[in-house]
Amino acid sequence: MDIVYIAGLTAETVIGIYDWEREIRQQVTLDLEMGTDIRAAANTEDIDNTLNYKAVSDRLLEFIEASEFLLVETMAEEIASLVMQEFGVSWLRLKLGKPGAIPQAQSVGVIIERGNRG
Numbered sequence: 751m752d753i754v755y756i757a758g759l760t761a762e763t764v765i766g767i768y769d770w771e772r773e774i775r776q777q778v779t780l781d782l783e784m785g786t787d788i789r790a791a792a793n794t795e796d797i798d799n800t801l802n803y804k805a806v807s808d809r810l811l812e813f814i815e816a817s818e819f820l821l822v823e824t825m826a827e828e829i830a831s832l833v834m835q836e837f838g839v840s841w842l843r844l845k846l847g848k849p850g851a852i853p854q855a856q857s858v859g860v861i862i863e864r865g866n867r868g
């Protein structure tokens with residue numbers, strides 16, 4: 751299995767369980783690994799034969815910036831479902847961070863793996 755990845759994608763969104771968090775936008779960061787087979791694209795140099803990381807990034811930024819989740823867990827699950835359904839990805843690993851949440855920490859968040867490696 752090969753991997754197409756997106757590292758350090760950042761977006762501003764409404765996220766959090768506290769009342770004050772519903773009034774502001776906070777940064778979230780994404781590291782996403784998507785299982786694929788890159789050989790057809792490598793042989794043809796045709797973007798249509800691979801997972802287009804720009805198309806995935808654009809869609810995720812649109813989705814995250816319009817969302818208003820309470821928990822990072824919910825956002826992570828919804829992002830995983832979106833990527834699998836809309837981009838035909840059968841395995842992914844997602845790290846979703848909320849770097850501003852705990853001032854004494856560099857970041858906090860969740861890491862999930864969904865689907866089959868094939």
Ligand SMILES: Nc1nc2c(c(=O)[nH]1)N=C([C@H](O)[C@@H](O)CO)CN2
Pocket residue numbers: 765766767768771820821822823848851852
């Ligand atoms: N496992 C989680 N723990 C916490 C979350 C979360 O989404 N998942 N969220 C919060 C607050 O919103 C926090 O980010 C505010 O500082 C606390 N714990």
